[in-house]
Amino acid sequence: GPKVLQIPSHQIIDMGQMVTLNCDPVSNHLYFYWYKQILGQQMEFLVNFYNGKVMEKSKLFKDQFSVERPDGSYFTLKIQPTALEDSAVYFCASSPWTGGALEQYFGPGTRLTVL
Amino acid sequence: GEQVEQLPSILRVQEGSSASINCTYENSASNYFPWYKQEPGENPKLIIDIRSNMERKQTQGLIVLLDKKAKRFSLHITDTQPGDSAMYFCAASPMGYKLTFGTGTSLLVDP
Numbered sequence: 004g005p006k007v008l009q010i011p012s013h014q015i016i017d018m019g020q021m022v023t024l025n026c027d028p029v030s031n032h033l034y035f036y037w038y039k040q041i042l043g044q045q046m047e048f049l050v051n052f053y054n055g056k057v058m059e060k061s062k063l064f065k066d067q068f069s070v071e072r073p074d075g076s077y078f079t080l081k082i083q084p085t086a087l088e089d090s091a092v093y094f095c096a097s098s099p100w101t102g103g104a105l106e107q108y109f110g111p112g113t114r115l116t117v118l
Numbered sequence: 119g120e121q122v123e124q125l126p127s128i129l130r131v132q133e134g135s136s137a138s139i140n141c142t143y144e145n146s147a148s149n150y151f152p153w154y155k156q157e158p159g160e161n162p163k164l165i166i167d168i169r170s171n172m173e174r175k176q177t178q179g180l181i182v183l184l185d186k187k188a189k190r191f192s193l194h195i196t197d198t199q200p201g202d203s204a205m206y207f208c209a210a211s212p213m214g215y216k217l218t219f220g221t222g223t224s225l226l227v228d229p
Contacts, residue, residue, distance in 0.1 A: 004164075034215070045207055045219040046162065059216055094161060106152065107217060109161040 005029040007110035009095050010077075015116045021083035024113045026095030028078055034098040034105055035078045037070065039063060039091045040112070046094060052078065082115075090117045120145045122210050124220025132228050137195045139223045141208035144189065148210040151184060151191045152217070156205045166193070198227045 008027040038046040098105035149170035154162035181194040209217040
């Protein structure tokens with residue numbers, strides 16, 4: 004099926020540092036998402052993005068978070084500064100536009116550890 | 119509210135039997151209900167979905183049912199195999215823009 008790529012697979016950083024998580028969505032997809040999954044729990048929606056803009060964000064999407072996709076390159080999630088509670092697996096997802104509901108395809112995730 | 123409740127949290131069945139997972143949702147605007155299978159350390163994979171204009175959908179040993187009045191939907195895995203062992207997540211969404219996931223069901227199929 005469609006493949007979403009994420010770089011890096013693991014990232015360990017010190018609290019207070021900045022981190023950028025990169026996502027390479029499926030090439031013809033138009034909608035992009037970030038989800039956060041803490042070990043043993045379900046994925047939780049952070050933000051969605053379309054046509055260069057954030058469409059909706061959850062209360063988990065703190066002021067320290069930002070997303071962008073400059074010039075059709077990677078779709079990125081930046082956290083600056085990081086906090087201990089940001090440790091989680093972050094999944095990127097993308098959707099095509101099918102004229103109806105949007106099927107979301109998930110990448111392999113980036114495991115972020117904040118020390 | 120936007121909660122999605124999922125039960126059971128743990129399900130253990132014998133190979134060849136069926137397994138059923140049930141979810142309820144709160145947001146009446148939800149019209150898209152996907153199911154994801156997630157194996158340890160892997161990304162969630164879409165296995166089947168149903169839209170609100172349908173009550174039943176079946177594909178490759180999977181059946182999903184949707185009861186919009188009761189705000190309830192379910193996944194039924196027929197003839198389970200050990201390879202079906204994984205975490206299963208239901209989700210609900212208005213048009214798929216934002217998925218609200220259930221808390222997950224850990225399915226174990228004993229050979």
